[in-house]
Amino acid sequence: xxxxxxxxxxxxxxxxxxxxxxxxxxxxxxxxxxxxxxxxxxxxxxxxxxxxxxxxxxxxxxxxxxxxxxxxxxxxxxxxxxxxxxxxxxxxxxxxxxxxxxxxxxxxxxxxxxxxxxxxxxxxx
Amino acid sequence: xxxxxxxxxxxxxxxxxxxxxxxxxxxxxxxxxxxxxxxxxxxxxxxxxxxxxxxxxxxxxxxxxxxxxxxxxxxxxxxxxxxxxxxxxxxxxxxxxxxxxxxxxxxxxxxxxxxxxxxxxxxxxxxxxxxxxxxxxxxxxxxxxxxxxxxxxxxxxxxxxxxxxxxxxxxxxxxxxxxxxxxxxxxxxxxxxxxxxxxxxxxxxxxxxxxxxxxxxxxxxxxxxxxxxxxxxxxxxxxxxxxxxxxxxxxxxxxxxxxxxxxxxxxxxxxxxxxxxxxxxxxxxxxxxxxxxxxxxxxxxxxxxxxxxxxxxxxxxxxxxxxxxxxxxxxxxxxxxxxxxxxxxxxxxxxxxxxxxxxxxxxxxxxxxxxxxxxxxxxxxxxxxxxxxxxxxxxxxxxxxxxxxx
Numbered sequence: 457x458x459x460x461x462x463x464x465x466x467x468x469x470x471x472x473x474x475x476x477x478x479x480x481x482x483x484x485x486x487x488x489x490x491x492x493x494x495x496x497x498x499x500x501x502x503x504x505x506x507x508x509x510x511x512x513x514x515x516x517x518x519x520x521x522x523x524x525x526x527x528x529x530x531x532x533x534x535x536x537x538x539x540x541x542x543x544x545x546x547x548x549x550x551x552x553x554x555x556x557x558x559x560x561x562x563x564x565x566x567x568x569x570x571x572x573x574x575x576x577x578x579x580x581x
Numbered sequence: 582x583x584x585x586x587x588x589x590x591x592x593x594x595x596x597x598x599x600x601x602x603x604x605x606x607x608x609x610x611x612x613x614x615x616x617x618x619x620x621x622x623x624x625x626x627x628x629x630x631x632x633x634x635x636x637x638x639x640x641x642x643x644x645x646x647x648x649x650x651x652x653x654x655x656x657x658x659x660x661x662x663x664x665x666x667x668x669x670x671x672x673x674x675x676x677x678x679x680x681x682x683x684x685x686x687x688x689x690x691x692x693x694x695x696x697x698x699x700x701x702x703x704x705x706x707x708x709x710x711x712x713x714x715x716x717x718x719x720x721x722x723x724x725x726x727x728x729x730x731x732x733x734x735x736x737x738x739x740x741x742x743x744x745x746x747x748x749x750x751x752x753x754x755x756x757x758x759x760x761x762x763x764x765x766x767x768x769x770x771x772x773x774x775x776x777x778x779x780x781x782x783x784x785x786x787x788x789x790x791x792x793x794x795x796x797x798x799x800x801x802x803x804x805x806x807x808x809x810x811x812x813x814x815x816x817x818x819x820x821x822x823x824x825x826x827x828x829x830x831x832x833x834x835x836x837x838x839x840x841x842x843x844x845x846x847x848x849x850x851x852x853x854x855x856x857x858x859x860x861x862x863x864x865x866x867x868x869x870x871x872x873x874x875x876x877x878x879x880x881x882x883x884x885x886x887x888x889x890x891x892x893x894x895x896x897x898x899x900x901x902x903x904x905x906x907x908x909x910x911x912x913x914x915x916x917x918x919x920x921x922x923x924x925x926x927x928x929x930x931x932x933x934x935x936x937x938x939x940x941x942x943x944x945x946x947x948x949x950x951x952x953x954x955x956x957x958x959x960x961x962x963x964x965x966x967x968x969x970x971x972x973x974x975x976x977x978x979x980x981x982x983x984x985x986x987x
Binding site for chain 2: 466468470471473474475477478512539559560561562563564565
């Protein structure tokens, strides 16, 4: 089985690095983008199993990004990672097809847990 | 003797001379009579005098020899006396009452509305004086009424101004809160990313050291403190209502016990005697247990602070009926310093605190109030400064409808 490919989209470098440093040792292939448009370009170029995205980003926000992904790549699982979680955006993101959401700051364990659950669901589906 | 002189006078002076002298006299006297009544009296008197004299002279000129000089002189003397009496009568009947009236008008005009003009006669002058007195009385009562209205109006204006000022303060306050809420949310978002870095790299680093090593424990402290920061941020978000979770059945007694367990190891709590009066038959209730625990913890911490770490904290649970609805009530009663009535009014205001700088954020009760209200409940306070405070937290058994605070 090939390595699962994960795309991290966040305007904060430290979050991108944290995700990469958490996920790579566990055997995931991690790429990142600093905004949603760059993320969409990367998704167009290559296939990713999971997208971890921030909600509040300059330019296109997480909700719009999620909508785009689900429209064009319905098989790609999206996990919303946010430091500004309101129940409304959480409900909306799940409604739009996000697999789950993680609050910042998250522990490596929490991140790995949600990623492996998302992948398992993917493989079952 | 008098008669002789009178008789002699016209002989020494010509008739023309006499006329001029009287006119001069009148003119001179006129200088001293400025009032209307004075002028009136003088005019009437002098007209009569001049008339008598002119008539006498005409008679003298026309019928010289026909009428004796003596008769003419009598006529003139009579004219004098008649004019003088008329002047006197006018003086008494018109000038004096008018002067009194004038004095009255001046006094009233100067502001003394209590002045009463003496009414001495029943004639027109007396009537005028009475009418004037009546008018003054009317004026006086109208003025006092006006003054009263003025005072009432002033009071009303003051009250309204105060109300407007309060409303404005409230508005400014809520405006401030709204921007603070936005700021808190913004700061929370900004801080959560660096905290993610600290937590992640803390964990990565910790895993490089063997279990139980001192280095690993040190790094645990870093992670713990980063998590604490995250909790503070969550508190701020709780304040700005950016965080919400689901409700599930729970027992308030259990939440009380769980909250006590958290504080029991704190040094501040060592000298606090805790008395539990829990109603064991209390049914479960749909609540967000972590949020309610946060509220209870807040109550316990506040009670501890109010007692300065030394006193008795009584926590009681019971069912209660308020306004025809059934509630579950939790009471936190301390033997602390109490809260003054003006502070009770502000106690749920965010950032209002009486605790020393660094000890209280002024958010605890504001957040608690919001959380309890989200559950349809309310917080009531009864406090006696110097004796202690009771916080009553009431949760409705049927969460539908307005909260008991409204």
